[in-house]
Amino acid sequence: MDSVKRMALFAQVVQHGSMSAAARAMGMSTSAVSQQLRALEQDAGVALLHRSTRRLALTDVGSRYYAACARLLDAAGEAEAELSAARHAPSGELRLSAPLGMAAHIGPALGGWLQENPQLRLHLFFDDGWTDLLQARIDLALRFGQLPDSDWMAQRLGSLQRWPCAAPTWLQRHGVPGDPLQVPAAEWLGMPQVPGLVWRHQDSGQERLVPAHPRIASQNQPAVLRLCEAGLGVAVLTSLDAAPLLEAGSLQRLLPEWEVPELPVWAVTPHRQTQPAKVRQAIVLLQDHLARLPGAEGEAAQDRKRQR
Template sequence: MENFRRMALFAQVVQHGSMSAAARALGMSTSAVSQQLRTLEREAGVALLHRSTRRLALTDVGSRYYTACVRLLDAAGEAEAELSAARHAPSGELRLSAPLGMADHIGPALGGWLRDNPQLRLYLHFEDGWTDLVQARIDLALRFGRLPDSDWMAQRLGVLQRWPCAAPEWLQRHGAPSDPLQVPASDWLGLAQVPGLAWRHRVSGQERQVPAHPRIVSHNQPAVRQLCESGLGVAVLTCLDVIPLLADGRLVRLLPEWALPPLPVWAVTPHRQTQPAKVRQAIELLGDHLAQMPDAADTCG
């Protein structure tokens, strides 16, 4: 690294034509510049400059060395420009990990941005588990719920409301419950601990702890939603999952008088340092998209 600094200093001396001019450009004293050049020549074992009281001139080896120094400095300048561009404009490949339930939302959230930035590439990794971001070379991961302890950086994007839903077929068999305890414990779909969350009545503030022994358990929310559509039970789904299904009647929202704790949504990145523009802008766009999701009050009867 010290040799690289001396190479840059040598190039500055040649370009400015004198040590004093180079010293002024570099904010150094002329004696310090002279000392650095003598050290460079001593370590190289050759003279790079002919010195006189009036001018400097390159030796033959100094001329060749100067050409190599300029190429190296140009390459360093290009590298610095790449870093600067990455900080200020999205470029390269964005590697994004998200739950399967987000698959239908990446396009609406990021589509316009991708069209406006053709130099940007997107790699999508969908899963409902917990990926090692470093090993998978993930730039940005969307995660729902409680996060495990890690050294990664997490930024809260917002929350999603959770609604119990069932298919019309299930309602024909069981009727519409007015209390979450009226849902048979075996008819809950998905993860057992979701119905086990505290339910709160919106008016009275009364709380319920609802036991659940689901016959069908899955970590895959799209699969749970499809099973719910088939009339096999009641699933607690996010508004992100079910808004279109509620609109066309494939699912019915149950127990609107009861509220479940909302589901936090996080943007997780493997680095705590300054993020490149592609990551910062993607986080902002995904947060804006989630902010457009309705809260419980929008559809509560």
């Protein structure tokens, strides 16, 4: 038994008043407790307890040693209480990473929860790239699309529909396409897709492999959104981004009878072991918020769709 464990055992013996009571509390035999105390005194080279058939009494050095051991035991108890509280109640700092397009949704999703838990702090990281969760000490990351292989833990929250959109000014110049292939490859905005997106007609089931070789390319979705709104091309936007602009009339949805693959949304955490309450509860709240957004489907709806 190492010295720290012996210090804790010694403090337990003093607090319980006898070796037998301490042994019962610690799930040990009385002889094992007595053996460890003798080993502690032998290593220290001093007597810590006066033993009699009726009672134990601290020596002078034992009294001073016990004060230090008791502080150690109290600190261990506080540490255990912190872990227990973290498992059952959100506290401390939640470091959350999300794509830029989610910036407007964190408040509605988590605002009420933060007000109910004033002991909780939120540190936000918005980035459309792939942040190293361990290096940035991220507790929870929202990720869209297909995930690369990693040792991280991923939980699917649902999916977002993707809609091809264009500004009225673009439509005035090019007209309204009736087929995805009628959009010139250079007029697509966003990242180049190789060989392209597979589009599927909702009624006939017919598929189109639509190439895209954008003249203006960017991996930053808010930038793509602004470029599309300015009439510089056609973009396949998530329902999350497109819905408010479609409602305002600054964008128009194209080819509604055609579908492109939905965009899966994931909650990614760097650890596979049991998550603290702040992470578990944030995932539930974000999943509930996602399910209420236009063109979004929660994971339960996705499961039903996959079973059909």
